[in-house]
Amino acid sequence: MNTQQPTVNWVKNRVRQARADQQQLFDSGLNRLELVRREGKDIELSSGERLTEFLSCSYLGLECDPRLIHSAVSAVKSFGVQFAAARTRALLPPMLELDEQLNQIFQGHTVTFNSVGSAHLGCLPLLGSGELPSYPLRRGPCWIVDRAAHASMQVLQGILWQFGPVQRCDCSDVEQVEQACSTAVAAGNTPIILTDSIGSMRGVYPINRMLQLAERFEGYLYADDAHGTSIHGTSGGGYALAAADARLRHRLILLSSLSKAFGATGGAITVLTAADAEMIRRHASTYTFGGPLSMGGVGAAVASGDIHLSPELGLLQAALWRNVAVIDALLGPVLGNHEVASPIRFVRVGAERDAINLALHLRRQGIAVTTALFPVVAKGEAILRLAISAIHSQTQLECLANAITDGFDELGIRQGGRGDEH
Template sequence: MNQYGKHNTGKGDTWMGLRHQRTSDALGTAAAGGLTGFDVVSRKGKELTLADGSTCTEFVSCSYLGLESHPALILAAREALERIGIHLSASRGAMSPVYLRQLEQLLSEIYDGASVTVFTSTSNAHLGVLPLLGSGVMEGYPVRDKGVMWLVDRTAHASMQVLRGVLEQFGPVCRVDTADIDAVEEVLRGCDQQGVTPVLLIDGVGSMSGLLPVARLSERLRTHGGYLYVDDAHGISITGRHGAGYAFENLGHRLPANTLIAGSLSKAFGGAGGFIVLRPGYDARQLQALANPLVFGHSIAVPMLAANVAAAQIHLSSDIHTLQQRLWRNVRRLDESVAQPMMNADLCAPIRGALFASERQGVTAAQGLRTAGLVMFPVFYPIVESGKAMLRCAVSAAHTPAQIDTLALQLNQHLNAQAV
């Protein structure tokens, strides 16, 4: 115990120390072998030209609708660059590009009149909103006198998991498994007995997992006087009316008073940044005055803000439905063509994963794909179980049927090879 009354902690006892001990050099090996970490020189659709002069079809980008190359977004970014420049080097309270207010108004339309505030990233939305919610002073989001208890789902994104030290300033943190609803219910009853407000943090569409029952969990939290906080970064745009996303669609396109949704503008939306969806009527000036990333950080770069506005306008048009249909046709085509079920197979999620029994087999498969002119992202511990490997595949509306078929053929060969 040190002079501050705390136990000394060895380097290996921290979460980062433990990760360091358990992480192999497989990812480094993959990068050294030219299987990831590419420098991209140019792009046409899903075809990349790399710094070494080679070309490949990528299944890595999380821009699931292909909007990042849409002519309307490119034109909007170019015009904004000429009008204002690259960025306004000031916090939002001092000044901001006109596109920021336009974007928030359009996002409010997408979310049926809810209050929407834009951040530079989804991670910064978490960092700005969760301390305010946990403090009990967030307008319209009261907590019990004894404070909050944070319930962090085991599959919640790392951008929330890593905030444990921040969250513990406002209440204890408990890791839960929402797949075991009875265990979650027991924890919620414990919160009732202790007189604390439960706040459950989850992903909507997991980056490496399936879909969570957002509406069901929201109702569970409501009956216990708690809040549901959903990171739906991977669910935004790919489904739902106006591309509002998986979580909002699962809620019946209505935001319950006890539910908050954090979203991304950097994935299927086509632009850059993040946002928070709060109950209709919430006075966003409170966030602008108290959320650290808004008070002390800059706004999104001007060309990207203008591109976000153009993307939001597409979301409010019929074009978004056409793009969503194209995405899900490609996802179904891949599911039907790969002989062995992949991670998320048959789910309304654009991410698939081919699991390999060892890191060596995963690296070998990635090498085979690269030789065939295909790139998937190889992942290892801590993303998957120690010693195993997964090739992570992001499907897009921009992929052609021929590209999907080529990937399926290659995956079948490598998945069958490990079964021999």
């Protein structure tokens, strides 16, 4: 294991390698869409185009639920758009109500942030310090970072090195994680595995296997479950929580999003005890200094929390998984993540220009999808990402499948890329 912090300017290198492909993407008009209206999954652009979108990661359609909108407006009317004081100094009733709801949903002690990225920035240094009561360290941490972990974690590697060495590996490969943990312990460090639980550009990760390794090597699993929040678990606790053996929960640090399927805004971290949560509230820099919460977002989250803690959530989840099954049946194993417990599907393309051309073909058919090129995916492995929602109609799903099939035929594109599935 290399225990020396890299000196290469990796951000500069990535920008330079990505510039040409990203320029093509923006020049094509596929990015930076200007919406002027939305109704369900139908959107209208400033150009007058009307499209069915498979862009939004709000997998349950809750962001347009009248109850969330009413609660957001009510919170703003009562307390203003925001209260610009650190929450260490003043808390408002909706904030306290939301914390109590999230404790139940995520089965622990939950602290909210403006975003999951803000939670990472505030909590990872605190975890690396060894000061969180339930997460003691040996000499210090060794961070084992999944190569495909979300950019909000990857960008913090320079900060992580201040506390201990960083190893990067493919966390979908349990043998690689095991070797990294073994190396960490041999050097006297505590392994802390940093990974998504459902990848934004990949499939699902072996959460329980990694927890078993964390237990064996006396380390921890820090799981970003942004894409799994709300869509798994009786109360929407998420994929990582549902996959985890209850006996290993003390090894899990759970990160959840309130901005995707939850339908509101913000992020959250769930830890083992009230003492851990209080340590975060007092000493995580972005909790104290990360800016005030949006009161509209808090109000919407409270209304969403009520839905999560009711039987209605199960109906929404069932509608989502029915739609996922429909698209799987229509397109079959040609899709990345076919029959995987994720609402994200991929169309493997390969060449960057081919992916742009296929996305433009879908656009002409009235469909908007995410075109993912380097650095989001590897060079030469471009994909189209499809975010499936509970509120897509059967007709919309059929139109998507037909447009994809016709596009490959009409454009003469041969599918390529690895299209990882885990």
